[in-house]
Every structure is written in C-alpha cells, then in structure tokens.
C-alpha cells in the first residue's frame with residue numbers, strides 16, 4: 001500500500017511494504033505493483 005507523507009515541505013509517497021519513498025505518485029504505484037517485500041526493510 002502506498003501512503004502519502006509530508007516531509008521537508010514536499011509530498012512523498014511511501015511504499016508501506018518496503019519503505020521506499022517516491023516524489024511521484026505514479027512511480028510509487030508502479031513500484032507497488034512489482035514490490036515483493038514481505039517486511040519493511042527500515043525496521044531491520
């Protein structure tokens with residue numbers, strides 16, 4: 001799932017599955033379709 005976050009006065013789109021951030025919603029959506037992460041990597 002992609003979530004929208006505000007950071008440094010910019011809107012970012014974060015893949016909740018792996019934690020990757022995008023500045024473009026289309027890129028985030030495209031990534032999410034291919035993302036096979038089972039756990040957020042930022043927790044490791």
Ligand SMILES: [Zn+2]
Nearest residue numbers: 015017018035
């Ligand atoms: Zn991902």
